[in-house]
Amino acid sequence: MTRVNAYAAPREAAPLEKTVIERRELGPNDILIDIAFAGICHSDIHTVRGDWGPQRYPLAPGHEIAGTVAAVGDAVTRHRVGDRVGVGCLVNSCGECRSCLRGEEQFCVNGAVFTYGSTDRDGTVTQGGYSEQVVVTEGFAVRIPEALPLDKAAPLLCAGITTYSPLRRGNVGPGSRVAVVGMGGLGHMGVQIAHALGAEVTVLSQTLSKKDDGIRLGADHYFATSDPATFKDLRGSFDVILNTVSAAIDLRAYLGLLDVDGALVCVGLPPEQLGLNVGSLIGGNKSISGSNIGGIAQTQEMLDFCAEHGIGAEIEVIPASEINAAYDRVLASDVRYRFVIDASTI
Ligand code: NAP
Ligand code: ZN
Numbered sequence: 345m346t347r348v349n350a351y352a353a354p355r356e357a358a359p360l361e362k363t364v365i366e367r368r369e370l371g372p373n374d375i376l377i378d379i380a381f382a383g384i385c386h387s388d389i390h391t392v393r394g395d396w397g398p399q400r401y402p403l404a405p406g407h408e409i410a411g412t413v414a415a416v417g418d419a420v421t422r423h424r425v426g427d428r429v430g431v432g433c434l435v436n437s438c439g440e441c442r443s444c445l446r447g448e449e450q451f452c453v454n455g456a457v458f459t460y461g462s463t464d465r466d467g468t469v470t471q472g473g474y475s476e477q478v479v480v481t482e483g484f485a486v487r488i489p490e491a492l493p494l495d496k497a498a499p500l501l502c503a504g505i506t507t508y509s510p511l512r513r514g515n516v517g518p519g520s521r522v523a524v525v526g527m528g529g530l531g532h533m534g535v536q537i538a539h540a541l542g543a544e545v546t547v548l549s550q551t552l553s554k555k556d557d558g559i560r561l562g563a564d565h566y567f568a569t570s571d572p573a574t575f576k577d578l579r580g581s582f583d584v585i586l587n588t589v590s591a592a593i594d595l596r597a598y599l600g601l602l603d604v605d606g607a608l609v610c611v612g613l614p615p616e617q618l619g620l621n622v623g624s625l626i627g628g629n630k631s632i633s634g635s636n637i638g639g640i641a642q643t644q645e646m647l648d649f650c651a652e653h654g655i656g657a658e659i660e661v662i663p664a665s666e667i668n669a670a671y672d673r674v675l676a677s678d679v680r681y682r683f684v685i686d687a688s689t690i
Pocket of ligand 2: 385386387388407502503
């Protein structure tokens with residue numbers, strides 16, 4: 345075991361504090377990564393605050409990891425020392441079940457191992473990227489193209505793939521009318537990716553305070569959901585609505601914004617249940633679905649797509665000592681648009 349510095353929550357809802365965690369010795373198929381940057385995803389906050397149920401503490405979050413390979417196991421073929429790599433929400437899966445064979449390791453029938461708070465194959469509990477180093481199976485690290493700076497690339501490992509995957513699955517392209525609900529970490533990536541795919545993009549945000557940024561990032565239109573006229577004027581306007589909101593939304597109001605055959609895709613995962621009257625679906629052949637990150641191959645595809653289109657996250661780099669303050673700002677929707685921890689300060 346190697347001991348590395350990290351920031352972890354000592355118990356539910358407690359502020360994160362500096363601590364030391366253990367990383368396993370390098371196995372033949374493992375790589376050791378020197379972490380350069382780790383993004384702060386709202387899921388980190390939901391998790392350590394117990395929004396999604398009890399966790400095992402201390403818990404170091406972080407599943408938007410970018411860094412360089414520091415060492416490789418004897419059997420490693422995909423990565424070399426010095427390579428720029430990223431790790432997202434997944435660090436292992438069986439590799440043999442129908443989901444893994446389809447490239448959807450997040451749905452591994454035998455249990456995907458998530459980057460933190462998950463039981464690893466050796467029985468230990470995984471610890472995330474708010475730390476100096478991480479050891480992962482080589483197949484769960486993706487290559488970060490040279491065109492992407494590591495700090496702006498880190499958030500792509502979750503916010504990027506979580507928005508790219510459903511947009512691709514929904515065949516979004518030229519002619520698609522896409523609305524992105526919530527201009528936060530996921531939302532601002534969704535806007536850029538939908539625009540790069542050729543869609544007509546509308547942002548639906550609580551206020552117009554981030555309108556200039558939304559337009560600069562590729563939105564064609566921008567409306568405030570606090571204005572009741574938005575839901576009247578935009579009725580029947582969209583083919584796809586990507587809901588990235590971390591809190592409960594009024595499903596009926598948003599389903600009303602879909603055109604016939606339109607789809608509301610939820611990636612935001614609030615603790616609350618959302619009520620649904622099926623009449624909101626039946627009147628217009630509408631559908632509602634969820635989407636959970638994306639597989640490893642698609643994560644690589646997304647990084648290559650972002651590099652090709654010059655897309656990165658808009659970030660505020662912070663020292664680790666400011667993690668708790670950053671959490672408060674994310675909860676207040678005061679993030680523009682992703683906090684990224686400089687891992688050298690851990
Ligand atoms: P974030 O940066 O906090 O963005 C969420 C945005 O939602 C906010 O910026 C805000 O946008 C809007 N919002 C927040 N509270 C709201 C409220 N009470 N009413 C209406 N709008 C509100 O969070 P994130 O990191 O993008 O994550 C968003 C959600 O996706 C979280 O629930 C997270 O756990 C989930 N997530 C899911 C997956 C997946 O695989 N499905 C992956 C990653 C994250 P405006 O200020 O523009 O209104
Ligand atoms: Zn995330």
